[in-house]
Every structure is written in structure tokens, then in C-alpha cells.
Amino acid sequence: MARRGEDLGGEFVRSAWVVLAIWALYGAVHLALLPLLGWDVPGPDEWTRLLQVRAWMDGQSWWDVTQYRMNPPAGFSMHWSRLVDLPLALAIAVLGEDWGMAVVPLVWLLPVMFALRSIMLRLGFSRVAYGFGLILLPLFPLLPGSYAPLSIDHHVPQAVLGVICAALLLSPRVWAAVAAGFFAAAWVVISLEGLVLVAVLAGLYALRYLVEEQRLLPWFLLSLTVSAAFLSLATRPNAELFGPFCDILRPGHIATFGIATLVAGIVPFLPFQQNAAGRLAGLALIPLASVPLALVVLGPCAVNPMAQLDPALAAWWHGYIAEGLPFWEQPVSVAAMLIWTLVPIIGGYWLAGRGGGFSDGAGMPWLLLFLFTLAAWAYSLLLLRAGLIAQLLTIPFAAVMLALLLPRTRAIPSAAPRALATLCCFMLATPTFASALGKPLDPLFPTPTMARGAAAPMAEEPCDYAQLDRLEPGLLLVTMDAAPEILGKTGHTVIAASYHRNQQPMVDIIAAYTGTDQDARAIIDTYRPDYVIACQSAVDFALYRTATPENFANTLADGKVPAWLTPVAGFDNGVLRVYRTR
Incomplete structure (x- = not known):
């Protein structure tokens, strides 16, 4: 793979201005199509997010996210974070409600593109691979709709924070570990679902210490602990933090982070840290101290936030929410998309190694990105909406595949084999084709989410x-x-x-x-x-x-x-x- 500094043209392609230009073009196309596609809010969660922001802007307390027009007068208790409301409220205040909702998802896309740029620069992408990395997003099925105008639910900010954490993970600097801890804290404050991958981040910082003796883990955990406490106290009333709900970051979680921070800070000063076996033994003390504490102080909340779901809701509601289900309960096309995402992850990593991408100190960053992406992919098999961050993190691997394989296809002399080989490259590098090929099989293997309402006649005209x-x-x-x-x-x-x-x-x-x-x-x-x-x-x-x-x-x-x-x-x-x- 070609290295950085190839020529002046390559340096321009890698500049921030190109990222801004591609983002502006992507946004302009979406906004231009909006009057043709309509201003319909996509779904119930987007409507409720808008209702939450409206209520706050109309005077409801920052600390109170209760929906009082549901089950009045007591209202509906919500676990949503005000952190997601902030950019939407600002956009609505400046642009009005319609255009504010249209612009905010595109605004979230900008830090994603800069995080991908940072990842690709850190890994020394060639000019071609870097270019592919900036334009491949539309070929990953879960991504275009997530960053489309009016898509204002909280899953997009979660994915943004996850990709930023991945970019910071690759840096050997202390400040980057501290920043990663802050963004990881924001991630889990917005949604506790992020806790799984935040734990993976901590494990990868531990790997850096094990292999390279880089003492970044204590800084990451300290920042995570302090930031999580601050953001929780700044966005939720104390009564809720100590309430009965398992669906938010609780003091028990923060105490667990604190114990992990304390032990991680002590580990480098323990005996035998000069060899890998001693470092591994020291690192093992962190989960030995923190996991039992989490089980004690969190109780049932440490295992399953949805464990107390009423059977009627499990049967008639939760079991039909596709985004919250594992791959084996999805239509064939969706399951194929999720599974196939592994192909560019492994293929891109392998090709990067063969192409010399692991030289000049890039081997560890490549390994860290590979393991984090692999964890996100595995999580997406259990929870469809985790596929959003998995597909974002897969983009650099797909870009490498295309940059290294397409020149070989262009060398094929015959037109038909060359076109077929080019198509196969894109089929390997993105899950779009796997999803499309699985589409005809969906009716043959119906799932509950597909069959929802299919047994009863329905009118086709939507209700106004x-x-x-x-x-x-x-x-x-x-x-x-x-x-x-x-x-x-x-x-x-x-x-x-x-x-x-x-x-x-x-x-x-x-x-x-x-x-x-x-x-x-x-x-x-x-x-x-x-x-x-x-x-x-x-x-x-x-x-x-x-x-x-x-x-x-x-x-x-x-x-x-x-x-x-x-x-x-x-x-x-x-x-x-x-x-x-x-």
C-alpha cells in the first residue's frame, strides 16, 4: 500500500477541505431531494425526540424529560438524555423546526467523516484508499438513512461517539486516551447499550499496556469515571440516578469505573511489570476487583436492563422491534447484510498486512481497529442497531480492499471479465449486494417482524x-x-x-x-x-x-x-x- 507524502496532490486529497467538500455535497444532495421526498418525520422515536425538545424549549425543566401528554397527569417517564436534545434545540432555534430537523443528522455526519479521516491518516492509507474511505458510506445499507434529514433519534449520536473513540484509540498520546474516556462517557450516558463496546475499548487500552507498555488505560478509565459522573449529574435529576430503573448509567456503574481506575493506576507499580506475564497478571486484577463490585452494587441491573419486562410487552411489542433483535430473528436479507460485514473486515485487514500497511509502526493501530471493529460486528449480530457503528468502522477496511483489488481488475484485458471482476470487488467490500441477493428469500423465511400484521387485512392508505x-x-x-x-x-x-x-x-x-x-x-x-x-x-x-x-x-x-x-x-x-x- 502506498504511503503518506506521495505527492502534493495526495496531500491535498487528505486535507480537511476535501472532507468538508464531500460532506457539503452529500448534504446538499439530501437537502435538495427533501422537498421531493417529503417532510414526514420517519417514526415514533423521532416524533418523541421532537416532543421532548419542544417541551424543553417551551419551558419544561432541563432536568425533567417526562412526557406529560402521555398518561396524564402523571406523564410517561423517559430515560432519554438531554445531551441529544442540545444540537437539535440549537438548530431549531436558529433555522426553525423543519430545517433544524433536516440539518442535525447531516451535522452528526461531519464528525464521523473527520474521525474516519483521522483513522485513515493514522494507518497511512494511500491516496486511492483514502479517497474510497470518504465516499463508501452510501454502500453500507444501515448508514444512508441514519444520516438522512429528519432522522433525529439517539442511535446516530451513539455511533458518532463510538467512531470518535475508535479514532482516539489509535493514538499513543495521553490526551487522546483522556478524550476517548470523555466521549465514551457521553456514549454510555446517552445509552447504556454502549457499555459493551466501552468495555472493549478498556480491554484494548489494556492490550496496549500488555504489548507495548503504554500506560494509557488508567488515563482512559479516570476520564471515563470523572466524565460519566459529571455528565450524569449534569443531565439527570438525583432522584432518577438513585431510582429503580436499570436503563441509565447508575452510581453503581460509576463506582465500578472508579475501582477499575484505581486498580489500573496501581498495576504499573506492581512487581514483575517488566515482562508480559507480569503485566498480564496485573491487568487481571482489574476485572477481579471491578466485576464483583458491579454485581453487588447493581444487582439485576448488572445483567439485563430489560429483565423485568412484562410478558405481554415481550409478546406483543418488544419481540417485533427489529432494531433490537439478533440476526437470527431478522429477515434473510438483513441477516445476510450483518454477517457479510465480516468479509470486508477480515479481507481488508489481511490485504493491508500483505500490502505493507503494518510497517512504520502501524501494526498496533491496525490491530486495535481490527479488534474493535470485530467486537462491534459481533455485537451487531445480537443487536441490529449496533450494526450502525459496525458498518461505520468497516469503511476503512472496505476502502483498503477496493484500493488493492481494483487495480488488478483493471489489468484484465477482456472487457466482460474485467467488468465482472470489478463488480465482485464491490460485492466483497460492502454488504449491499449480500442484502440485495437475500431479498428474494425474505418471503420464503418470514420472521415475526415481517409478519407483523400480515395475518389481518390492512388498508393501504396511511392515516392522516x-x-x-x-x-x-x-x-x-x-x-x-x-x-x-x-x-x-x-x-x-x-x-x-x-x-x-x-x-x-x-x-x-x-x-x-x-x-x-x-x-x-x-x-x-x-x-x-x-x-x-x-x-x-x-x-x-x-x-x-x-x-x-x-x-x-x-x-x-x-x-x-x-x-x-x-x-x-x-x-x-x-x-x-x-x-x-x-
């Missing part, structure tokens, strides 16, 4: 929930997926939405639609909603219809309205039906 704003504001009994959009477009309130802390209202919504008319009436008597909503094209409404032939969802779908409901004029037929309770 903005029409509900014509009604006098009231409390709605409505399926959970539609609830955030209704709150975003109308002045109504709802009983529940799909956020796991608030299990009882969620269970009651499911029980109302999947149970008998009498079950629904009992729940209505408990919550006293003003309206009952039935969207014929909503996939969760269709799913509830599959429970039993005579359940409440089927009663509404078939137009057999109970006597205690009155059809609302203008909503008594068609895809969106509304009933007033008596």
Missing part, C-alpha cells in the same frame, strides 16, 4: 392523524406506534406510547385491543379517555387483530361498534375511525 386536530382536545385510547405522531400534530393527549419504563399503561393498551369488548370497556373505565382511535392501516392495530377473531380490534375494524361508543362524524368510515366514549 393531523385531521384529529379538528376535534376538541381530549385523551385518546390509540395504539402505541401512532401516539407520538398524534401528539406532534394535534393538541390531544394519549394513554401510552412505546417506551418501556411505563409498562402498565402499555400493557393496558395491548389488553384493550387484543381482549374482548368487556376487557376494553374495563380499561376505558380506568383511564376515561374521550376518544377511541382505530387506524385500519396501522401495523400494530393489524397485529392486535390476530390475537382472537372476536377481540376489540376486530370489533372496530368490522364496524360492529359497541353501544358505549359513538362514531364521530367525519371519522365514521374510511381508514381513520374515531369513536367518542360514553
Whole structure:
């Protein structure tokens, strides 16, 4: 592989200006297409993020992320972090709501591109490999939509922070380890799902000490501990930190980080640290001290934050959220995409070694990136949304594959074999083709996420929930997926939405639609909603219809309205039906 400093043109290609130009072009194309594609907010999580920012900008406390228009007056407790709200609120304040939501995902893309640039410079990429690394993002299926306008959920910032940590990991500098600890802390404060890969980061800093005697691990852990404590206290009320929930970073986590920091700081001063066996024995003390502490102080929260999920939610809700499921519960095309991502990771690493990429001190950075990417890939097999960071980290490996293999294909004299070989290079380097080839197999091996609502007839026309704003504001009994959009477009309130802390209202919504008319009436008597909503094209409404032939969802779908409901004029037929309770 060619090295840095090849020529002046190569230096320009690697400059920050080229990164900015490619990012600006990518953003300009997306924003230009937005009026054609529409301004529809992608899903419930994006709507709820917007509702959270609206409430804060309207005066709700920074410390309070409760959604008070869900299950009023108590509201819905949320575990989301204000850290994600900050850039969105700023963009909305400057550009207005629509353009603020359009721009923020593209803003998140910029640090990703600079982190990839840093990785490629650290590894000494050739000009060609570097160029590929800047333009390959659209060929990784999970990435384009994640950075598209209006995609404002918190999974994108998590991936951004993960890639930044990867770039900092490759540096031998103390300041980089301290910065990595800060960004890792922000990562786990936003979502505890990041804890797995943050632990891998700590393990890789330990590897640097084991192999190279670089004492970066204590600095990383110290920064992680202090930053996690600061960011938690700065963004969450104390009552929540010590509350019953397992889905946020708790004092027990921070105490565990602290013990790991203390032991890691002592290890270099222990006997026998001059040899690898002694260093390995010293490093082993860190998990021996910290893991038992975590099990004691965190209890069930140390194992599974979702362990207390109600069986009804597991059966009718959580088991249908594709982004939270492992690869064996995904459609064939998605599973193939996840698995195939391993090919460019291994292929790029192997080719980089053969091409001389491990010389000039780049061997350890390459190994660190390879192991971290491999861990992210393995995590993505268990949790689909972790595939976002896995695919971002795979880009440098894919770039190396293309830079080293494509020149060989161009040397093939015959046009047809040359074109086929070129296509095969891209098939090897990205998971897009594996996903496309698996698509025809999806109907042959249906999964629960694919079959959601398929057993019950559904209308094709989407429900226009903005029409509900014509009604006098009231409390709605409505399926959970539609609830955030209704709150975003109308002045109504709802009983529940799909956020796991608030299990009882969620269970009651499911029980109302999947149970008998009498079950629904009992729940209505408990919550006293003003309206009952039935969207014929909503996939969760269709799913509830599959429970039993005579359940409440089927009663509404078939137009057999109970006597205690009155059809609302203008909503008594068609895809969106509304009933007033008596």
C-alpha cells in the first residue's frame, strides 16, 4: 500500500477541505431531494425526540424529560438524555423546526467523516484508499438513512461517539486516551447499550499496556469515571440516578469505573511489570476487583436492563422491534447484510498486512481497529442497531480492499471479465449486494417482524392523524406506534406510547385491543379517555387483530361498534375511525 507524502496532490486529497467538500455535497444532495421526498418525520422515536425538545424549549425543566401528554397527569417517564436534545434545540432555534430537523443528522455526519479521516491518516492509507474511505458510506445499507434529514433519534449520536473513540484509540498520546474516556462517557450516558463496546475499548487500552507498555488505560478509565459522573449529574435529576430503573448509567456503574481506575493506576507499580506475564497478571486484577463490585452494587441491573419486562410487552411489542433483535430473528436479507460485514473486515485487514500497511509502526493501530471493529460486528449480530457503528468502522477496511483489488481488475484485458471482476470487488467490500441477493428469500423465511400484521387485512392508505386536530382536545385510547405522531400534530393527549419504563399503561393498551369488548370497556373505565382511535392501516392495530377473531380490534375494524361508543362524524368510515366514549 502506498504511503503518506506521495505527492502534493495526495496531500491535498487528505486535507480537511476535501472532507468538508464531500460532506457539503452529500448534504446538499439530501437537502435538495427533501422537498421531493417529503417532510414526514420517519417514526415514533423521532416524533418523541421532537416532543421532548419542544417541551424543553417551551419551558419544561432541563432536568425533567417526562412526557406529560402521555398518561396524564402523571406523564410517561423517559430515560432519554438531554445531551441529544442540545444540537437539535440549537438548530431549531436558529433555522426553525423543519430545517433544524433536516440539518442535525447531516451535522452528526461531519464528525464521523473527520474521525474516519483521522483513522485513515493514522494507518497511512494511500491516496486511492483514502479517497474510497470518504465516499463508501452510501454502500453500507444501515448508514444512508441514519444520516438522512429528519432522522433525529439517539442511535446516530451513539455511533458518532463510538467512531470518535475508535479514532482516539489509535493514538499513543495521553490526551487522546483522556478524550476517548470523555466521549465514551457521553456514549454510555446517552445509552447504556454502549457499555459493551466501552468495555472493549478498556480491554484494548489494556492490550496496549500488555504489548507495548503504554500506560494509557488508567488515563482512559479516570476520564471515563470523572466524565460519566459529571455528565450524569449534569443531565439527570438525583432522584432518577438513585431510582429503580436499570436503563441509565447508575452510581453503581460509576463506582465500578472508579475501582477499575484505581486498580489500573496501581498495576504499573506492581512487581514483575517488566515482562508480559507480569503485566498480564496485573491487568487481571482489574476485572477481579471491578466485576464483583458491579454485581453487588447493581444487582439485576448488572445483567439485563430489560429483565423485568412484562410478558405481554415481550409478546406483543418488544419481540417485533427489529432494531433490537439478533440476526437470527431478522429477515434473510438483513441477516445476510450483518454477517457479510465480516468479509470486508477480515479481507481488508489481511490485504493491508500483505500490502505493507503494518510497517512504520502501524501494526498496533491496525490491530486495535481490527479488534474493535470485530467486537462491534459481533455485537451487531445480537443487536441490529449496533450494526450502525459496525458498518461505520468497516469503511476503512472496505476502502483498503477496493484500493488493492481494483487495480488488478483493471489489468484484465477482456472487457466482460474485467467488468465482472470489478463488480465482485464491490460485492466483497460492502454488504449491499449480500442484502440485495437475500431479498428474494425474505418471503420464503418470514420472521415475526415481517409478519407483523400480515395475518389481518390492512388498508393501504396511511392515516392522516393531523385531521384529529379538528376535534376538541381530549385523551385518546390509540395504539402505541401512532401516539407520538398524534401528539406532534394535534393538541390531544394519549394513554401510552412505546417506551418501556411505563409498562402498565402499555400493557393496558395491548389488553384493550387484543381482549374482548368487556376487557376494553374495563380499561376505558380506568383511564376515561374521550376518544377511541382505530387506524385500519396501522401495523400494530393489524397485529392486535390476530390475537382472537372476536377481540376489540376486530370489533372496530368490522364496524360492529359497541353501544358505549359513538362514531364521530367525519371519522365514521374510511381508514381513520374515531369513536367518542360514553
